[in-house]
Amino acid sequence: xxxxxxxxxxxxxxxxxxxxxxxxxxxxxxxxxxxxxxxxxxxxxxxxxxxxxxxxxxxxxxxxxxxxxxxxxxxxxxxxxxxxxxxxxxxxxxxxxxxxxxxxxxxxxxxxxxxxxxxxxxxxxxxxxxxxxxxxxxxxxxxxxxxxxxxxxxx
Numbered sequence: 001x002x003x004x005x006x007x008x009x010x011x012x013x014x015x016x017x018x019x020x021x022x023x024x025x026x027x028x029x030x031x032x033x034x035x036x037x038x039x040x041x042x043x044x045x046x047x048x049x050x051x052x053x054x055x056x057x058x059x060x061x062x063x064x065x066x067x068x069x070x071x072x073x074x075x076x077x078x079x080x081x082x083x084x085x086x087x088x089x090x091x092x093x094x095x096x097x098x099x100x101x102x103x104x105x106x107x108x109x110x111x112x113x114x115x116x117x118x119x120x121x122x123x124x125x126x127x128x129x130x131x132x133x134x135x136x137x138x139x140x141x142x143x144x145x146x147x148x149x150x151x152x153x154x155x
Contacts, residue, residue, distance in 0.1 A: 005045040008100045015122070027048065058074070094117045117149060
């Protein structure tokens with residue numbers, strides 16, 4: 001499956017380690033990571049995925065496909081700025097949110113609007129919305145999506 005990993009573009013080492021572990025687990029389990037393609041959570045998740053031999057896709061806000069992080073297999077330049085946020089979540093079967101500010105909050109809203117299951121790890125509290133599950137660990141986030149995407153009806 002393809003999993004959108006969203007979160008802060010500038011994070012501390014602890015948060016980066018969590019995102020990297022999410023990416024590593026996704027790569028180990030043969031899932032593709034889709035993200036916004038830049039730094040912070042996005043780069044850390046891609047780094048973990050690549051270390052595990054997985055594939056990564058970055059949906060970039062800018063017009064230059066070379067501007068993404070060094071761990072992208074495929075960079076998609078959109079030139080859309082934050083208007084690309086729906087594209088990030090639409091290209092995943094499920095979403096893992098790690099940390100994040102208003103851009104992540106926007107992506108969470110889009111993910112839930114589009115019916116994508118979301119596993120939230122130290123991110124905005126969206127537990128009042130159907131489809132959002134707060135989790136405590138990287139493994140719990142990946143397990144949550146594997147369980148819920150398999151049983152869901154969207155592609």
